[in-house]
Amino acid sequence: MKVTIVAWGREFGMEIGFQESVLSIKRKLEQFLGIPVGGQILSVFGWELVDGLDMEDYPIVSHGTKIDLTLKSLSPQFPHCNKIQITVKFSAKQVTIEVDRTETVRSLKEKIHIVDGTPIRRMSLYFSGIELADDFRNLSEYGISEFSEIIVFLKNMNRLSRENQQTPARKLEIVLQMSSSLINAATIPLEIKDSSTVNELKQLVLSRKILPQDDYLFIHKQRIMRENCSLKWHGVESGDFLYVFRGTVTRGGY
Template structure:
């Protein structure tokens, strides 16, 4: 059956089985949005779902039931680990290099460092991490999840001269990996242009009847992929795996 996971920023649907343990459902949520299992609390109508029980133990959970997800602040990463110096990999379409940053630095500060090292005008940069654009220059890198050594920052260029700065489109050889409840965890080889969006990937899989008609979420490196963002924008490389699950995400806030 399909249930709706609701958190402050958005809600999304996932498939669960009647005999599926609560702990396994938390594992799915970690794969989808990156929140560690230990930081999750799931509840329905104020009743917390206990890890050792399964859905059969909760008769109030039916098709379409909304399950509230609370992220426990006491289990977040310690401050000492959040604010430290790390090396990040800055990836242009045709080149890459490493930069040392402090995770408390702002997006603007990172753009300035890239400009100093590479000469690219700051106004032309759009930075992406795990498919998410670092849109607000005043925010810290840690607020966008840039916390770990060798995090990959993808740089796309704005402006009329963009085509001169980017290499020709590439064809990527990928593997679409389904979940155990979908096609028995099949591995589907796929070739797509790196300019293709996630929507185009989905449409191709549906039109060729590789996947049955349904709503799907695509995951790359444990991050949900955005519908209108290209494979290149998500930092997808040749040979990467895209994980697909049944479900949708509907934003409820800005």
């Protein structure tokens, strides 16, 4: 498909594949414009495209879509840069990941999920023998710094089942943000239990006649949500925005 790259008030076309990664597109731009991959930010409608994902993960990207290219601001105070390299160790391998000191444990889990595919809900992360148990604490609060080693343990399904039984369902106050083609890009506040699946959310919206009968995609934090999984499974919290687009996911492995 052909997309339009928009940078500094100029536009130019680029052919990309439906399965091409964001990182691959950045490498093409590096060859074409001379901008280092690490200095590029690609975004669509204000959403930054994540290096570890490909175009199939972004239903908003199609033939003719405009992708904005901006540059990351480089701080002259390099010694105080918040970016650090950490090592993430699994049972049979290890990977190096770049993170920001101000990132949360949840954000680190999302990056590990992108790199390794490990389900977020099965992860237990440990640093220096201490579990990173609070998803919303910053990494720096746990003393994580350059070259720190994070150990990933996987919870077994029995433990997950017990945790789910012990944790009562909570009511979430979320906001549905419609795409520009749906009811004038309206924002709709909604209250729903975190144990509800995405499909149940869709049926609720349709039953209230908020949207016409059709197929829809729900996106949370730049990821397509799975219909048979709960909002809790997706890490949705009160106050979060869910973006709604017309369409279906047809690729295998979804």
